[in-house]
Amino acid sequence: MDKIVVLTGAGISAESGLGTFRDAGGLWERHRIEDVASPEGFARDPALVQGFYNARRAAAAQAQPNAAHHALAKLQDAHPGEVVLVTQNVDALHEAGGATSVLHMHGELAQALCAACGHRWTAPADMRVGEPCPACAAPAGRPDIVWFGEMPYHMDEILAHLETCSYFAAIGTSGNVYPAAGFVQIADAAGAHCVELNLEASSVRSDFAEAREGRATEIVPVWVEELLAEG
Incomplete structure (x- = not known):
């Protein structure tokens, strides 16, 4: 990866x-x-x-970052390859949890x-x-x-990453808001393995090769440890 x-x-x-x-x-x-x-x-x-x-x-x-935020920061730090973190969230909890270079597509x-x-x-x-x-x-x-009707930020950079990634994960997303809901299709077309981690199935669940359901604080840390173990 x-x-x-x-x-x-x-x-x-x-x-x-x-x-x-x-x-x-x-x-x-x-x-x-x-x-x-x-x-x-x-x-x-x-x-x-x-x-x-x-x-x-x-x-x-x-608000304080939770175990899922900390796990993603660990993934960024410990994964030997590049980990690009894109968020629809306008809070700073990823950064508070230790993440770096977060792309806030909906602003801050x-x-x-x-x-x-x-x-x-x-x-x-x-x-x-x-x-x-x-x-x-x-x-x-x-x-x-970024309000409704406005163009999300960093789209050129995000699309370039999606077209060159080998693994794509969507965490805690509804799949109802575009263009983010279409990211899985772009990554899949690029040959990436796509996994959804969510409390329940999103609107675009069928586009993912793998899905895990549960609370983010429980399933994200486990998923990160598995990825790091794979190298």
């Missing part, structure tokens, strides 16, 4: 206490996703959107983005409406999050 590409989704952070948009009974279930995670929603009600991400940022800052809660000039900076704990950009001073600061 010269190159392993790992895609992680919300399921890997759920056991650290971070919910997803689709969680039943979640803090923000009273809001439509379109209202808090789209450019149109931000234009309609920037105060609502800033408040939503301020709350998510505070929750993420308190800890970062702010200027909608006017594209400058990025560390987000304050409480971003406000009209947050000024430290580079151009425009009152155009927004969360550095």
